[in-house]
Amino acid sequence: MANTKTGLSTARRNFIKIMGASSLGMSGMISTTQLASAQTVLEANVSIVIAGSGLAGLAAAHRLRKQLPNAKITIIDAKKEHNYQPGYTLLATGIWHSTQRVRDRNERLMPPGVDWVQEAVASFEPELNQVQTVSGKKFDYDYLIVATGLVLKYDEIEGMDTSIIGQNGVGSVYHSPDAAANTWRAIDAFRQKGGRAVMTLAPTFMKCAGAPLKMTFMVADWLNESGVKNNSQVDFFAPSTSIFSVKTVNDLVLKRWEALPVTTNVHFHRELTGVDISAKTAYFTDQNGAVHKEDYDFLHVVPPMYAPDAVRQSSLVVPDGVQKGWLDVDKGTLQHTRYPNVFGLGDINGTPRGKTAATIKKSAPLMVHNLLQQMQGKPADQIFDGYTSCPMLIRRGSAWLVEFNYAGDLTPTMPLIDPLKDSYLAWFLEDELLKPAYMAVLKGKA
Amino acid sequence: MTELLLGLNILYEWFLLSPVLPTVMAVLLIAVYVWAVAKKPLNWKGSWPLSWKVGLLVAIIAFFGVPWWVDSSVTELNYLPDWLLNTSMAIGIGAYGALLVWPLIGIRRKA
Numbered sequence: 193m194a195n196t197k198t199g200l201s202t203a204r205r206n207f208i209k210i211m212g213a214s215s216l217g218m219s220g221m222i223s224t225t226q227l228a229s230a231q232t233v234l235e236a237n238v239s240i241v242i243a244g245s246g247l248a249g250l251a252a253a254h255r256l257r258k259q260l261p262n263a264k265i266t267i268i269d270a271k272k273e274h275n276y277q278p279g280y281t282l283l284a285t286g287i288w289h290s291t292q293r294v295r296d297r298n299e300r301l302m303p304p305g306v307d308w309v310q311e312a313v314a315s316f317e318p319e320l321n322q323v324q325t326v327s328g329k330k331f332d333y334d335y336l337i338v339a340t341g342l343v344l345k346y347d348e349i350e351g352m353d354t355s356i357i358g359q360n361g362v363g364s365v366y367h368s369p370d371a372a373a374n375t376w377r378a379i380d381a382f383r384q385k386g387g388r389a390v391m392t393l394a395p396t397f398m399k400c401a402g403a404p405l406k407m408t409f410m411v412a413d414w415l416n417e418s419g420v421k422n423n424s425q426v427d428f429f430a431p432s433t434s435i436f437s438v439k440t441v442n443d444l445v446l447k448r449w450e451a452l453p454v455t456t457n458v459h460f461h462r463e464l465t466g467v468d469i470s471a472k473t474a475y476f477t478d479q480n481g482a483v484h485k486e487d488y489d490f491l492h493v494v495p496p497m498y499a500p501d502a503v504r505q506s507s508l509v510v511p512d513g514v515q516k517g518w519l520d521v522d523k524g525t526l527q528h529t530r531y532p533n534v535f536g537l538g539d540i541n542g543t544p545r546g547k548t549a550a551t552i553k554k555s556a557p558l559m560v561h562n563l564l565q566q567m568q569g570k571p572a573d574q575i576f577d578g579y580t581s582c583p584m585l586i587r588r589g590s591a592w593l594v595e596f597n598y599a600g601d602l603t604p605t606m607p608l609i610d611p612l613k614d615s616y617l618a619w620f621l622e623d624e625l626l627k628p629a630y631m632a633v634l635k636g637k638a
Numbered sequence: 639m640t641e642l643l644l645g646l647n648i649l650y651e652w653f654l655l656s657p658v659l660p661t662v663m664a665v666l667l668i669a670v671y672v673w674a675v676a677k678k679p680l681n682w683k684g685s686w687p688l689s690w691k692v693g694l695l696v697a698i699i700a701f702f703g704v705p706w707w708v709d710s711s712v713t714e715l716n717y718l719p720d721w722l723l724n725t726s727m728a729i730g731i732g733a734y735g736a737l738l739v740w741p742l743i744g745i746r747r748k749a
Contacts, residue, residue, distance in 0.1 A: 287709050589710030608719045616710055616720040623708045628651035629644075637647040 231259055231557075232564050238263050241323050241331050243313045243502075244339035245269035245298050247549050247634055248538030251556040252337050254636030257303040259564060266331060267302065268323060269340075270312040274298045275369055276627055278549050281403050281585060283372035284365040285410040286380060287623065291369035301634060313340065316506040318531045335563060338519050339537045340503055342399060342547070346495040350466035350475070357493075360469050364493040365403050378490060379411060386420030387489030388427065390474050392464040395431040396496045397518070399539050399547040402582035402594070404428075404494050405436060405445055411490065412454040413587040425455040427486070429462040429476055437545060438600045441584075444612055448586070467491065497547075499540055508534065510542045518542030523598060525572035526559040535563050543578065544598045550581035553633045579603060583622040586614055593618035667738055674741030685744035692739045697732025704728065 240256060242249045245267050256265055279294040288294075302308050311325035316338070323331045344366055346352045357364050358374025361382060365372050382389065391408045398404075408428055415424040428435065428449070435458065436442040449456040459476075462484065466475035474491055476484045499518050503509060508528065510520040520529050521536040523543040528534035537559050539547040546555070555576050562572035578598025585591050594611045595603050602611045609617070632638035653660055674680055704727050705711050715721050 589705070589708075589714040590716070606719075608722075610717065614714070614716050616705060616714040616716065617723045619710050619714065620708055620723060623710075625648060625652065628648045628655055631651040631655070632644065632647040635651075637651075638644045 231255075232561070233259050233261070234564055234567060235262050236260060236567060238334040238567065239332065240265050240335045240337065241333040242267045242337045242339060243269070243316070243323060244341055244538070244540075245271060245274070245302075245308070246339065246341045246538065247552050247630065248339035248341070248540075248556065249337070250274075250298075250301055250303075250634050251552050251636060252339060252537055252560060253306050254303045254634065255556060255560040256563075257305060258636060259560060264307070265303075265305070266307045266309060266333075268309045268311060268313050268325060268331065269298070270310055270326075272298055272310065274301055276630060278400070278626055278630065280365050280369065280372040281400075281406045281410075282623065283369065284363065284375040284379070284407065285585065285588075286376045286414070287588070291373050293627075294369045294372075303636075313500075313502045315502055316508055318506065318508055318528075318534055321533065334533060335567070336531075336534045337537060337559075337563070338503065338508065338534065338540055340500050340540050342497045342539045343500050344495045344497055346493070348496050349464055349493065351469060352467050352493060352495075353469065356469050361472055361488060361490045362467075362469060362493065363407075363490065364495070365407055366399075366495065375492070379414060382411075382490040383414045383418040383420060385489075386415055386418070386422075386424035388425055388487065389415070389490040389492070390486055390488035391426060391428045391492045392474075392494045393428075393430045393435060394494045394496050395463045396498060397547060398494065398497050400549075400582070401436065401547070402584050404492065406585040407492050408449070408456070409452075409584070409586050410588070411492070412449075412452045412456055416453045417588070421454045425457065426452075428456065428458045429464065429486075430458065430460050431463040433460045438594070438596050438602075440600075440602065440612065441582075441594055441596075445584075464493065467493070503540060515542030522572075523578065524575035525562050526555060526576055527562055527566065527572050532566060535559050545578050545596070545600075546580040546598075548580045548582065549630055549633070550595070551579065553629070553638060554579040556633065556636070577603075583618055583626065585619070585622065589619055590614045590616060591618040591622050593621060663734065667734070670738060670741055674745055677745055680741060680744035682740070682744050685740055685746075688743050689736045689740040692743075693732040693736025695732075696735030697728045700731035701725065701728035704731070 240263055242253055249267055253265055253267055274296040276294040279288060282288040311327055313323055314326045315324045321333050346354050354367050356362050357367060357371040358377045361378055363375030363378045365375055389411050391404060393404050408426060412426050415421050434442050436445060461479045462476040464474060465477040472488055474486045474488055504517050508519055509517050519536040519540045519542050521541050522529055526535055538552060558574045558576050561574050565572050581595040583591050584594055592612055593609055595605055597603050604611050701724060702712055715724055
């Protein structure tokens with residue numbers, strides 16, 4: 193039965209390929225036209241499932257809705273609230289004061305004519321071209337876009353309780369809008385007296401890997417501004433021998449931390465593995481397995497991050513190596529390496545860098561283009577260079593606009609911008625314009 | 639062209655996210671002009687010198703005020719792009735101020 197279904201689905205895709213390749217343009221099947229914006233429009237009656245309704249999933253859905261007006265597009269995700277996650281650092285550092293600035297409803301952001309299944313994906317069956325939800329519903333597809341994002345595993349840190357974020361000197365910018373706002377409450381209380389801030393980094397790939405660095409800069413700035421720098425210190429604990437994957441940025445941040453008015457130390461080979469919240473003690477494990485106890489007055493927790501279980505337990509993931517457990521896509525085309533009708537977008541991808549919102553700006557149109565190429569039996573011919581961006585908050589009022597690619601080369605997109613220079617413009621962009629830019633990307637307009 | 643479209647889309651999304659201030663500013667400007675035209679004759683030419691001086695004052699206030707509004711300060715203007723951004727925004731706000739007071743000053747001076 194399963195084989196029959198797979199066979200039908202393959203035949204269907206092959207037929208679409210044939211029609212596209214021969215440019216017959218039969219009404220109701222497939223025809224190709226060009227918009228002024230050079231976006232291909234196909235009139236193919238295909239079924240596309242998008243797993244995930246974050247920025248990546250919605251950006252893909254909006255573009256596909258325009259470029260495949262006859263396609264059946266289904267988004268599967270239980271999440272009803274949409275969060276502007278790049279705003280979390282602004283909430284957590286006291287720059288933004290309301291969580292409403294990062295909250296929205298997915299219902300409002302769905303493109304018209306797209307079916308939204310409000311359930312989580314339980315399993316992927318790429319051999320059957322099928323996705324199953326937690327309630328057991330099965331959805332067949334011709335093409336699948338995996339845009340599930342990642343999961344935060346706070347429970348891998350012994351003693352960590354996310355409900356305590358904001359209390360007892362514990363903060364974590366990643367968890368949720370409320371956690372980000374509560375993190376600011378913890379920092380605000382901490383800066384009244386000062387003391388020891390313990391900042392951490394995850395031992396896994398991370399989304400917005402610059403966020404822990406931004407938090408460190410801003411905590412030090414608040415301690416300085418509050419007049420408690422002399423009885424305060426900041427200690428940053430990194431699981432490896434670097435704090436950021438782009439060497440020029442890594443080296444400059446370390447140099448800047450040395451020169452901060454608040455004493456700032458960096459400790460390498462220290463992975464946060466436990467916390468005693470009532471005793472305000474954090475436990476770090478080094479590369480030899482030895483555990484080190486560190487007392488704190490403020491602790492910033494960065495949890496390990498992984499692909500969701502439904503992805504990890506499927507055959508869609510990289511089987512081994514550095515990217516083990518992440519979606520196995522070609523880093524250039526974003527097409528799955530073994531299932532050509534599967535594409536990946538966003539944090540879930542097992543690519544060298546780019547678990548940020550900025551990545552979606554360039555990768556969403558490229559991935560949609562490559563999917564349409566695949567649909568027409570043509571090779572995926574657009575290659576993603578890994579563009580991503582990290583507006584690095586240096587202190588209140590100033591930031592760096594760091595943009596880079598897979599190779600770690602700095603790739604500024606705006607003229608005259610020096611990506612590693614303290615800048616009011618970069619701060620202004622982060623504070624005022626990145627959210628509008630995010631919304632434009634989400635709606636497929638950028 | 640693509641970057642221009644992106645810029646316009648970002649401005650549009652900015653408007654959707656914060657519609658109150660630009661709407662109030664636009665309505666105020668239109669209302670002032672409609673009201674002033676109804677009260678004609680106006681001394682447009684004679685009122686311009688004072689109007690642009692008011693605009694200049696508004697621009698100077700904006701030059702310091704906009705950075706403060708976004709939790710920064712003019713001391714953070716570090717290099718050319720920073721100065722270009724802040725100066726252009728101050729000029730824009732100053733121009734709005736000049737345009738807003740122009741007909742009002744014209745009415746006062748019509749006699």
